[in-house]
Each structure stands twice: as structure tokens, then as C-alpha cells.
Amino acid sequence: MPETYAVDIVVIGGGSAGICASVAAARKGASVVLIERWDKLGGMGTLAMVQTFCGLYHPDVSLPPQLANPGLPAEIEQLSRERTGAEPVKMGKVYVLPQHPDVFASITQELTSAESSLDVWLNTSCTGIAQHPDESFTIYCGERSVTCRALIDTSADAIVAGFLGATRYSTPPEKTQRAAFIFSLQNVGLSAADESFRMRLALEIVHAVEAKELSRLALGTACRASTKHGEIFFTTDLDPAEATELLSQGHLLAIQLTEFLRRKFPEFSEASEPQLAAQPGIRETFRWKGCYTLTAEDLIEGTAFPDAIAFATWPIELRENTKGPRFTYFNQPVPAQIPLRTLVSAEINGVFFAGRCISATHEALASVRVMGTCFATGQAAGHAAVDYLTVDKITSA
Amino acid sequence: MIQDLVTSLRTLIHEQLFPLDDSVTESSDLHAAGLDSLALMQLILLVENEYSVKITPGDLDRENFSSLEKLAEMIARKKI
Numbered sequence: 001m002p003e004t005y006a007v008d009i010v011v012i013g014g015g016s017a018g019i020c021a022s023v024a025a026a027r028k029g030a031s032v033v034l035i036e037r038w039d040k041l042g043g044m045g046t047l048a049m050v051q052t053f054c055g056l057y058h059p060d061v062s063l064p065p066q067l068a069n070p071g072l073p074a075e076i077e078q079l080s081r082e083r084t085g086a087e088p089v090k091m092g093k094v095y096v097l098p099q100h101p102d103v104f105a106s107i108t109q110e111l112t113s114a115e116s117s118l119d120v121w122l123n124t125s126c127t128g129i130a131q132h133p134d135e136s137f138t139i140y141c142g143e144r145s146v147t148c149r150a151l152i153d154t155s156a157d158a159i160v161a162g163f164l165g166a167t168r169y170s171t172p173p174e175k176t177q178r179a180a181f182i183f184s185l186q187n188v189g190l191s192a193a194d195e196s197f198r199m200r201l202a203l204e205i206v207h208a209v210e211a212k213e214l215s216r217l218a219l220g221t222a223c224r225a226s227t228k229h230g231e232i233f234f235t236t237d238l239d240p241a242e243a244t245e246l247l248s249q250g251h252l253l254a255i256q257l258t259e260f261l262r263r264k265f266p267e268f269s270e271a272s273e274p275q276l277a278a279q280p281g282i283r284e285t286f287r288w289k290g291c292y293t294l295t296a297e298d299l300i301e302g303t304a305f306p307d308a309i310a311f312a313t314w315p316i317e318l319r320e321n322t323k324g325p326r327f328t329y330f331n332q333p334v335p336a337q338i339p340l341r342t343l344v345s346a347e348i349n350g351v352f353f354a355g356r357c358i359s360a361t362h363e364a365l366a367s368v369r370v371m372g373t374c375f376a377t378g379q380a381a382g383h384a385a386v387d388y389l390t391v392d393k394i395t396s397a
Numbered sequence: 398m399i400q401d402l403v404t405s406l407r408t409l410i411h412e413q414l415f416p417l418d419d420s421v422t423e424s425s426d427l428h429a430a431g432l433d434s435l436a437l438m439q440l441i442l443l444v445e446n447e448y449s450v451k452i453t454p455g456d457l458d459r460e461n462f463s464s465l466e467k468l469a470e471m472i473a474r475k476k477i
């Protein structure tokens with residue numbers, strides 16, 4: 001017998017946005033199911049090993065770091081700092097918080113398991129969705145299904161729009177943000193912050209590529225310090241492609257680079273086998289068309305919205321080509337408003353979205369997609385879904 | 398000679414690596430203009446191919462890559 005469950009709200013996708021959406025809704029008393037296709041929560045921040053939280057802090061770096069969004073973004077920031085021991089750092093015109101994927105995995109686990117009305121379904125892929133005449137939904141996950149009255153899409157790919165035939169935006173391939181693969185090495189005898197190492201690494205990689213000892217992809221590799229002693233992260237820039245293709249390129253390169261580092265640098269002679277990210281880093285796929293589409297001008301000029309529900313603080317960071325990122329900063333160093341209408345479908349009642357698939361142009365998404373902002377839009381979508389159900393109850397009573 | 402090298406380096410970097418607007422002079426900090434570790438690899442590759450020189454670990458002084466002028470001087474020294 002297929003099992004069927006019924007709850008108030010289903011959240012699809014357990015990344016930065018989905019965790020905050022489901023916890024925020026549960027804390028307001030809703031019964032919630034959070035569906036995640038892999039074996040842990042955290043999305044790109046755990047599965048792809050992205051190791052920095054951006055978008056958490058007020059954009060004025062002449063002031064000490066100050067949180068831009070209250071509630072869950074602030075709780076996660078606090079927990080991450082306590083557990084990793086890493087404090088916010090100023091990088092040029094922004095503050096970032098170094099984080100650790102393993103620590104983030106524990107934090108997401110703790111936050112979600114503390115809510116008794118929240119059920120997390122790991123290793124569960126959403127494979128279909130139907131909306132019924134009474135506007136309720138059934139979410140199909142293979143043999144299992146669950147019905148709900150409000151649905152939150154935090155899949156990062158706007159999969160709910162795909163299943164329900166609603167309008168999604170995508171970006172032409174030549175402008176789509178680039179992808180990446182991340183791995184780490186442990187038991188390394190130096191720090192990635194060591195400038196002379198970074199310069200020597202750059203030179204050795206170039207010469208090994210010229211000598212055809214390393215794939216040309218190695219030229220897109222950057223290293224970052226970990227919050228764990230003796231660990232270094234490596235991020236390799238890749239052309240956007242299907243996840244399986246990115247994974248096979250990434251694995252091959254990680255193995256080549258590990259062998260190369262052990263051979264060229266005595267500090268790597270004892271290095272561990274590479275810890276490979278379970279998923280490739282994908283920056284941009286599909287996003288929703290909501291009641292309003294956030295633009296770069298809104299962020300840069302600081303448009304005021306009557307329905308503002310979250311603040312964006314990260315500059316517009318475009319990585320469209322191999323020349324590296326291009327940053328456009330807000331005109332004033334103040335947080336920019338994100339209106340609720342960017343999280344609400346104009347076409348389907350009861351659907352909300354957050355994180356990387358909110359209604360935004362390609363350029364605006366290049367700011368609001370960072371994890372700090374995804375926490376905030378996730379939390380706002382969770383609250384909005386509960387409000388929707390509550391208002392609905394009052395009118396129908 | 399140095400001046401010619403500065404001019405050709407400016408064009409090379411501007412076209413192939415990162416934008417160098419007029420505010421970037423021959424003594425401006427290249428790291429501030431966008432020379433991160435990825436750009437450094439591309440720069441080494443470009444310089445080696447364009448000027449037929451081989452950069453060695455001994456050249457890896459932050460100073461040598463700090464401005465268009467210092468870079469040009471290093472290339473000039475290596476070409477002799």
C-alpha cells in the first residue's frame with residue numbers, strides 16, 4: 001500500500017532556504033514535511049562544500065560586522081561561529097563568515113530536529129505534484145505521497161513550477177553563471193592563507209599544464225583556508241553542464257591535483273585522500289516568475305517596497321566567463337529590500353518560493369543567491385505560507 | 398623598452414584577464430585591480446607565451462607582480 005500523509009505545508013529542497021522555511025513555519029505552529037533528495041540537509045553549503053556564508057552582514061564595512069536579517073539567519077550565524085571558532089572577516093568591500101560543511105550539516109540537523117511538528121524526509125526525491133480543485137496539493141515521491149495546503153519551493157531549480165506548468169525564467173547559456181567542483185585535503189602542513197604557497201601553487205600548476213601533466217581545468221583551481229586546522233579547500237571553476245558531467249570532471253581533477261600536490265610540495269606528502277563534494281556546485285538554473293521580479297536596479301538604487309520581508313547585502317557577483325567574478329556594489333552601503341511578491345506565485349495559489357529560485361532577473365539573482373540571503377528569504381517564505389493558511393482559515397470559517 | 402612592455406601588458410591584461418580602466422596607472426596595485434590567484438595563473442601563462450620567458454620560483458616575489466611597471470621590469474630582466 002502506498003503511504004499517504006497530510007500536513008499544512010510541504011517544503012521541497014533542504015538547502016539554506018528550505019531549512020529556514022521549514023523551521024520558521026514549524027515554529028509558527030504549522031505541521032511541515034521537508035523533502036530532501038540526498039542524505040543530508042544544507043544543499044550547496046554541505047553537499048557541494050561551499051565554505052563561506054555571504055550576505056549575512058550589513059554592507060557598510062566601515063562599521064563592525066552587523067547582522068542584516070534577524071531570526072534564523074542570525075541563529076545560524078551564531079551557531080556557526082560557536083562551532084567553527086571562525087569570526088567574520090573583511091574581504092575588500094564585504095564581510096563574510098568562513099563556515100565548515102560538516103558543522104553546517106550538524107546545525108541543520110539540530111535546528112530541524114528541535115521542531116516536533118517538522119518531519120524531514122531525507123533520501124526522498126519529489127517526482128511529481130498535482131494541485132486539486134480545492135487548491136490543495138499532492139506531492140509524489142516515488143511510492144510515498146503527502147498532501148498539503150501550502151507548498152514552498154526551495155529546490156533551487158524551481159521544480160514546482162516545472163511540475164505545475166507555471167512560468168520559469170532561465171538564462172541563455174552564454175550568460176549562465178559558471179559551475180564549480182570543490183574538494184578538500186586534510187593533514188596538510190601549511191595554510192592556504194600563506195601567500196608564498198599560493199603563488200608557488202599558481203606557478204607549478206601553470207608549468208604542469210604546459211607540460212601536459214595536469215588537465216587545463218587545473219588553471220581554474222583556487223585554494224581556500226578551512227576553519228579546521230590542516231585542511232585546505234580547492235575550488236575548480238567549470239563550464240555549466242549537467243551534474244553528472246560536472247562530477248566526473250571534478251573527481252578526475254581532484255585525483256590528479258592531489259597526486260600532483262603530494263609530489264611537488266613536501267607539506268602535502270602526508271595529505272589525506274581528497275574529500276570529494278557529493279554534488280557539484282551549480283550557481284544558476286531555473287527560477288520562478290513571481291508577482292514581482294526583483295531587478296539589479298532595485299538592489300543598486302535601494303528601491304523601497306511596502307512588502308519588504310528580507311534584506312539583501314551581497315553585491316551583484318557575476319561569474320559568466322573564465323575571467324573570474326565581476327562585482328557591482330549597491331550605490332549606498334545599506335541593505336537592499338526584497339519584497340514578499342518575489343516569493344509568491346502570480347499563477348498558482350498556495351505556492352511560495354525562496355533561495356536561489358525566487359523571482360529575480362539574472363543580475364539580481366547574482367546577489368540574492370548567496371546563503372545568508374537564502375536563509376532570510378527562506379524564513380520569510382515559511383512565515384508567508386503560515387499567514388496564507390491562517391487567513392484562509394478565517395475567511396472560510 | 399619598459400614603456401612599450403607596460404603598454405602591451407596593459408592591453409594583454411585588459412583584453413584577456415580583467416578590466417584595467419584609466420585609473421590604473423603603471424604603478425597601481427594589480428592585486429587591488431583584480432589579480433587573484435586564478436588571474437595570476439592566467440597571467441603567468443600569458444606572459445610566458447607572449448614574451449617567450451620562463452617564470453621561475455625565484456621570480457615569485459609579490460613585488461614582481463605588484464604593478465604593470467614591476468612586471469615589465471621583471472620581463473625585461475629575463476629577456477636579457
Ligand SMILES: Cc1cc2nc3c(=O)[nH]c(=O)nc-3n(C[C@H](O)[C@H](O)[C@H](O)COP(=O)(O)OP(=O)(O)OC[C@H]3O[C@@H](n4cnc5c(N)ncnc54)[C@H](O)[C@@H]3O)c2cc1C
Binds near residue numbers: 355357
Ligand atoms: C561554486 C559555488 C560557490 C558558491 N559560493 C558561495 C559563497 O561563498 N557564499 C555563499 O553564501 N553562497 C555561495 N554560493 C551560492 C549558494 O551556495 C547557493 O546559491 C545557495 O546554497 C542556494 O540555496 P538554496 O537553498 O536555494 O539551494 P541549495 O543549497 O542548492 O539547496 C537546494 C536543495 O534542494 C534539493 N532538491 C532539489 N530538487 C529536489 C527534488 N526534486 N526533490 C528533493 N529535493 C530536491 C537539493 O538536493 C538541495 O539540497 C556558491 C554557489 C556555488 C555553486
